Amino acid sequence: MSDTLGQVQYGSTRNPFNYDKFEQINRALTTGWLTLEEITQQLNLFGDESQDAYLEGLELAVRMHIEDYLGMPIFPVSYRAYYGISSIYASPVCLDLPQVSYKDSYNSGGVVINNVKYYNDDTPVTLTTLASSNYSYDPTGNKVILPNGTPSDINVNVTSPIVIEYTVNPNFLQAYPVIKQAALLLLTHLYNNRAETTLSKLQNIPYGVDALLRPYKPLVM
């Protein structure tokens, strides 16, 4: 019997989330989402354009906050995930991507695998790209499957010898008016409150940002 480390006993799948760590490697830091027209309407500035540059900066912070809060990209976000050697003994090798709220099981437009790389056993170790014919993305399980197993020259001394880079594409929910309204509320809050402290106690209004975004927030980040 082959080694089933990392695999659920008697099952053809294994315990999920076998990545060691992951990091963001690319994100839109300058692209606007809410338009200046929407913002100046919300803030009652209309034709007063003297603060547009400041407002655009505020808008970026608001958009990134909503992306982080919902775990849902409004513009493409790229990640790099690392996998330890315990992942490579299961058969087939399945590499879970960190949970995303938008998997798009039907046409796999949600997640795009950019590359799968591994550290080989050369000295010094070299990061080697795996041919795309050696892996496939499973949108229903949000994982990458290596049906042929890992290359024989993978370096088992490296802590996380397999590295996957992938991009999560914009979620169609970002066009929902309710999410844009939450963004406008948050932007108004940040516009009116520019210091960390206040003299008086702030109170949330009912049906605010949390109420608008709550239905779209997945339980797992």
Place this chain on the structure above:
Amino acid sequence: MAIKRYENVDVNDLTFGANAYGDYTTTITKKFTTRPLVSDVKNSLAITERYRVYQDLIQFTFNYTPNLKDIVDNQNLYSITWRAKDWRITDAIESNDRMSVTLMCYRSDPTTRV
């Protein structure tokens, strides 16, 4: 109870000059449209011996922007068009946290005989 409300206004530049006859002229040029909080509208009447003098006073509260800072610094160079009438700035009051500016504006109707 007064109802504060947001209303569209035009902020105008004032340019002062003199015409060919030496009369002083004021040219009003629209600078931008914006939407302040309009409050404390007061129309008052003073009766002199011969005339009734109507004077209207109003408060506009704007978000503090670079344009508004310039208006605070040079209140004589700006006027505000609200409900198709021209209002001049008497007082420009910055909030202490510089989040808003309140402009008190007045307008005089033509004098009317008593």
